[in-house]
Amino acid sequence: MDFELMQKVFPFFLEAAWTTILLSVLTAILGLTCGTLGAAARLSRFRSLRFIGAAYVSVFRGTPALIQLFILYFGGPQIGIQLDAFQAGVIGLGINAGAYMTETIRGAIIAVDSGQREAARTLGLSNWQATYKVILPQAARLMVRPLGVNLNMLIKATALVAAISVIELTYTAQRYIGSTYKPFEMFLLAGILYMIILYATGRAVAWVDRKVQIT
Amino acid sequence: MTEQTHFVDIRHAQKSFGSLEVLKDISLTVERGQIVGIIGSSGSGKSTLLRAINDLDPLTGGEVWLDGVQVNKTLPHRQYEKHINAMRQQVGMVFQHFNLFPHMTARQNVTMAPMMLKGLSQEAADKLAEEQLDKVGMLERIDYYPSQLSGGQKQRVAIARALAMEPKLMLFDEATSALDPELVEEVNMVMKKLAEEHMTMIIVTHEMDFAASVCDRVLFMDKGVVVEEGPPEVLFRNPSKDRTREFLRKHLEGAK
Numbered sequence A: 001m002d003f004e005l006m007q008k009v010f011p012f013f014l015e016a017a018w019t020t021i022l023l024s025v026l027t028a029i030l031g032l033t034c035g036t037l038g039a040a041a042r043l044s045r046f047r048s049l050r051f052i053g054a055a056y057v058s059v060f061r062g063t064p065a066l067i068q069l070f071i072l073y074f075g076g077p078q079i080g081i082q083l084d085a086f087q088a089g090v091i092g093l094g095i096n097a098g099a100y101m102t103e104t105i106r107g108a109i110i111a112v113d114s115g116q117r118e119a120a121r122t123l124g125l126s127n128w129q130a131t132y133k134v135i136l137p138q139a140a141r142l143m144v145r146p147l148g149v150n151l152n153m154l155i156k157a158t159a160l161v162a163a164i165s166v167i168e169l170t171y172t173a174q175r176y177i178g179s180t181y182k183p184f185e186m187f188l189l190a191g192i193l194y195m196i197i198l199y200a201t202g203r204a205v206a207w208v209d210r211k212v213q214i215t
Numbered sequence B: 001m002t003e004q005t006h007f008v009d010i011r012h013a014q015k016s017f018g019s020l021e022v023l024k025d026i027s028l029t030v031e032r033g034q035i036v037g038i039i040g041s042s043g044s045g046k047s048t049l050l051r052a053i054n055d056l057d058p059l060t061g062g063e064v065w066l067d068g069v070q071v072n073k074t075l076p077h078r079q080y081e082k083h084i085n086a087m088r089q090q091v092g093m094v095f096q097h098f099n100l101f102p103h104m105t106a107r108q109n110v111t112m113a114p115m116m117l118k119g120l121s122q123e124a125a126d127k128l129a130e131e132q133l134d135k136v137g138m139l140e141r142i143d144y145y146p147s148q149l150s151g152g153q154k155q156r157v158a159i160a161r162a163l164a165m166e167p168k169l170m171l172f173d174e175a176t177s178a179l180d181p182e183l184v185e186e187v188n189m190v191m192k193k194l195a196e197e198h199m200t201m202i203i204v205t206h207e208m209d210f211a212a213s214v215c216d217r218v219l220f221m222d223k224g225v226v227v228e229e230g231p232p233e234v235l236f237r238n239p240s241k242d243r244t245r246e247f248l249r250k251h252l253e254g255a256k
Helices: A003-042 A047-061 A065-079 A085-111 A114-122 A127-164 A169-180 A183-212 B046-053 B077-088 B106-118 B122-135 B151-163 B181-196 B208-214 B232-237 B242-255
Strands: B008-017 B020-030 B035-039 B061-066 B091-094 B169-173 B200-204 B217-222 B225-230
Touching: A003 A047, A003 A085, A003 A127, A003 A169, A003 A183, A047 A085, A065 A085, A065 A127, A085 A127, A114 A127, A114 B077, A114 B091, A127 A169, A127 A183, A127 B106, A169 A183, B008 B046, B020 B046, B020 B061, B020 B225, B035 B046, B035 B208, B046 B061, B046 B169, B046 B200, B091 B151, B106 B122, B106 B151, B122 B151, B151 B181, B181 B200, B181 B208, B208 B232, B208 B242, B217 B232, B217 B242, B225 B232, B225 B242
Parallel strands: B035 B200, B035 B217, B091 B169, B169 B200
Antiparallel strands: B008 B020, B008 B061, B217 B225
C-alpha cells in the first residue's frame, strides 16, 4: 500500500470531504423540510393532500435516487430547469430523502397514543393546539433515532452525485485513480473519511436522543 | 331554540359504526348537581354514550344539549371547531388510562389549558395548579412527571387537570378500571369529594358499590339501549328487568 501517495493526496480528499459535509447538511435541511410537509400532507384531513403526500412518497421511494438525479440534471434543461451539478445534487437528494423522512415523521406522529389528542381536545384545545403542544413534543422524541437512520442513508447517498460530477469525496477518489492507478488506496481513503463523518453523525444523533428523552 | 329545561339533555342518541348499531335511540336527562352512574357490560355502549356528550365520538343521529346549547350542531368545519372547543372547555373528562401528558409535570398538565385557553398568567396558573392539586391530595408531587407517579396518583392529577378548566360537568369514563385494587379508593375519595361539592357528574363505572354510594341515579345499559334506570337502592336491590338482574348477579359473582 502506498502510504506516501495517500499522504500526498490527503489534503485534497479533506477538502472534498467538506463538500460532502456541506452537501449532506443542505440535503438534510431540504429533506427535513420536504419530510415535514410530506407528513403534514399525509396526515391532512383533506383527501387531495393525503393523495399528494402518498404519491410523493411512492414516486421518490419507488425509483432509484440516481435516476432522479439524472432526470433533474441531464433532463432538466430540456424542460427549462437549469441547475449546476451541486444544486441539482442538493435538490435531487433532498427531495429523495424527504420521501423517506415523510414516512419517519408520519410514523412518529401516529405512534403517539390517540388518548393524548383526545385528552387535549377534551380540555378545549383546537386540533392544531393539541398537535403542537401535546403530540409533536412526544413525536419528536420518537423520531430522533429513525431520522438518524435517514440521515445516515442520506450521507451515503451523496456519493451518487459523483455521477453528475460534483467534486465531493467519491468523485475525488475516482479522479485521483485516473492519474495514479491506485484504486485501492484512493477508495480506502474516501471510505475512511466517510466513516469518520458517519461516526460523528451517529454520535450526534445519540446525543440529541438522550437530550430529548423525558427525565 | 326549542324549550330547553334540562342541564344535560340527550335526545334520541343513535350511533352506528357501519352496520353495527352501538347506541339505539337513547334519551337521557341530567339536572344540575345530579350524579348519574352508567353501568353495563363491555360493548353495551356506555362509554360511547359518555364520549358522545362532548362529541369525542360523534353521534350518527340525535342531539346532545348542555345548559341550553346544542353540542353536536351541524356547522361548517371551522365554525364547528370553534363551537366544540368552547363546549369542551365546559366539560371535564377523565379517562380510564389517565392520558396525562408524559412530557409535562403534574403542574404543567394542570396549567397548560388554562394558560392557553383562558390566558392565565404563569403566576395565576401556578396558583390554580396548587389549589387543584391540593384538592386531590397531590400537592407534594406537583413537579413530578407522570412516569414518576402511581396509577392512582396519575388519575388524581388527571382529575385536577380537568377541574382547572372549571367545568360545569364532569364525565368519568371508567376512571378506576385500570387501577390496581389498592389504588381505587384514593380516586373514589376524590370523586366523592366532588359529589359533596355538588359537581354534576356522569360516571361510567364497573364498581357497583361506588355507584350505589355516590349516584343519585343509575342507568343499566345493554346492547345499545338503556334497559333500566332508577335510584341506586332500587336498581341494585330490586331491579325490575331480567337483564339487569342477570348482569348484577354475574357481576357480583365476578367480584367474589
